[in-house]
Amino acid sequence: xxxxxxxxxxxxxTNKEDYLIAWLTALAISVHIIEAAFPSPLPxxxxxxxxxxxxxxxxxxxxxxxxxxxxxxxxxxxxLVGTFLSPTFALSLAGATASIAVLGIAKALPGVVFGPVGYxxxxxxxxxxxxxxxxxxxxxxxxxxxxxxxxxxxxxxxFGLVSGFITKSAITYINDRKA
Amino acid sequence: xxxxxxxxxxxxxxxxxxxxxxxxxxxxxxxxARILIPGEPEIEIPLEQDREYTIKGTLGESKIAVNAxxxxxxxxxxxxxxxxxxxxxxxxxxxxxCLPNRISLLVAGKALRFDTINF
Numbered sequence: 514x515x516x517x518x519x520x521x522x523x524x525x526x527t528n529k530e531d532y533l534i535a536w537l538t539a540l541a542i543s544v545h546i547i548e549a550a551f552p553s554p555l556p557x558x559x560x561x562x563x564x565x566x567x568x569x570x571x572x573x574x575x576x577x578x579x580x581x582x583x584x585x586x587x588x589x590x591x592x593l594v595g596t597f598l599s600p601t602f603a604l605s606l607a608g609a610t611a612s613i614a615v616l617g618i619a620k621a622l623p624g625v626v627f628g629p630v631g632y633x634x635x636x637x638x639x640x641x642x643x644x645x646x647x648x649x650x651x652x653x654x655x656x657x658x659x660x661x662x663x664x665x666x667x668x669x670x671x672f673g674l675v676s677g678f679i680t681k682s683a684i685t686y687i688n689d690r691k692a
Numbered sequence: 693x694x695x696x697x698x699x700x701x702x703x704x705x706x707x708x709x710x711x712x713x714x715x716x717x718x719x720x721x722x723x724x725a726r727i728l729i730p731g732e733p734e735i736e737i738p739l740e741q742d743r744e745y746t747i748k749g750t751l752g753e754s755k756i757a758v759n760a761x762x763x764x765x766x767x768x769x770x771x772x773x774x775x776x777x778x779x780x781x782x783x784x785x786x787x788x789x790c791l792p793n794r795i796s797l798l799v800a801g802k803a804l805r806f807d808t809i810n811f
Contacts, residue, residue, distance in 0.1 A: 659715050663716055
């Protein structure tokens, strides 16, 4: 009979990219939590400044890193705020999945070059649309919910533009420091 | 901002315009009205032709009029006349009831504006 020794484990190998993702995720989570402390005028509406980190990661390090940062942020952020597996988490996950997918498509489009503003607007709109879709399908399947959609998408566009310009200046700053 | 960014912002703005016109401005006129009487099959009447209907309820006869795609209680044998005070109903999902006479009206269209209303 073979007895498995569960205590002896291989040392977990980490590489430079893991540290990069961990640092970026930590930054995104910090922004997420600071933002969670502010009251929101409408459920589902918040600036989503953590998106700045995701989009900056997309531009500086590629889609893989951005996807890791985006998903880990939702997961760990929800654990810290206390919404893990709650309805809020379902909406957040739906939004993150959609925005990361859209960012991947936008990045892969041949011959089209987006800047931070384009990426942020795309991500914010995709996030809001998916969040709305999930809210409609999972929680409130009522026609009346659609009256909110124009307002929510307006908020998404405004906050997408704001985080786009923040991302732009952040990237300029990083590139200046590198040079 | 790159050219692609400007296109994205433009498309987002057009989407917003579309959403506002679809969900905020678009009228939701009803096509038919349903008259609901407990214990009896509901009566569906078209809102295209103007005419008056007399419906028998628990207390007596309620008069209902259709005019220019709208419908209302004209008279009912109740004391408070809440049904008559509801006035003309036009939008899909609009509702008026004469509870004492146990007759209610529901305007129906492509999409219901409300699914239930509590008083």
